[in-house]
Amino acid sequence: MEMTPDETTLFTVWGIGINETVGYTWVVMILLTVASIVIARNLRPDVPPNRWRTTLEVIVTAIQSQIEEISPRSSRHVLYFSGTLFLFIALSNLLLVVPGFTPPTASLSTTAALALSVLIAVPLFGITGQGIRGYLKTYVQPSVIMLPFNIISEFSRGISLAIRLYGNVMSGAVIAGILLGIAPFFFPVVMDVLGLLTGLIQAYIFAILATVYISSATAVVGKPLHKEKDK
Structure with a gap:
């Protein structure tokens, strides 16, 4: 049993082997891009909403409400970042039910890249919200x-995000492999259901933690948080 999709070549392009991590990452990105274009192409007030538009509005509204509870300031900009993280991780894990598909989040390189994007985004949001001087002052608080x-705390956040997501996805895959070897006719359905549930929970936790870190970086020391309307 393969422990990581990095070890398996999915296809070859011009003599270069593309492993499952890279290949399935592009599959997820293409699916999200195509779905967003198809759903949003008639996103106008004069067009009656269909079921896809309604589903999209429910998902976006739910994500935005969660973000506003944590990060009232510039919630729309945080929505673009954290919402994208959630959709990518959630779809990657949900596609686990497709035969032959290996979620790219089962690779430490993918989870490390996602964590790195959070590490880069946190100071960017912090500088945008407080200015360079105001953000740098947070590193010397309270002294x-x-x-x-x-x-060290900033870097440990990224490491913990990557290892947490990778560990949960990989542990689920290892347990599934063991159970399938014991009782292959009963456990597939149970493990698929548990895998879908775990995948959604992990996507939610990752996005929420990213939002919390961004909210902490954008919070002005000594001033209470208050909701600001997006312009």
Whole structure:
């Protein structure tokens, strides 16, 4: 049993082997892009909503309400980032039910890349919200002595995000392989259901943690949070 999709070549292009991680990552991105274009092409007030538009509005509204509870400031910009993370991870894990599909989130390289995107986004949001000087001041709060600890904390967040997502997806795959070897006719259905549930939960947790980190970076020290209307 393969422990990671990085070890399996999906296809070859011009003599270069494309492993499952890269190949299925592009599959997920293409599906999300095509779905967004198809659903949003008639997204106008004069066009009656269909079931796909209604489903999209429900998903976006639910994600935005969760973000607004955590990060009232500039919630729409956070929605674009955290919402994309959630949809990518959720779809990657949901496609696990497709025979032969290996979720790219089962690779540490994918989860590390997602965590790295959060590490880059946090200071960018922080600088945008507070300015360079205001954001850098958060590293010396409550005193200069905390500077190295705050820096280590930033990097540990990314590491914990990557390992948490990778560990949960991989542990589910390993357990499924063991159970399938014991009773292959009963456990597939049960493991598929549990895999879908776990996948959605992990996508939710990852997106929420990213939102929490961004909210912490954009919060102005000494000022209470208040909701601001997006312009």
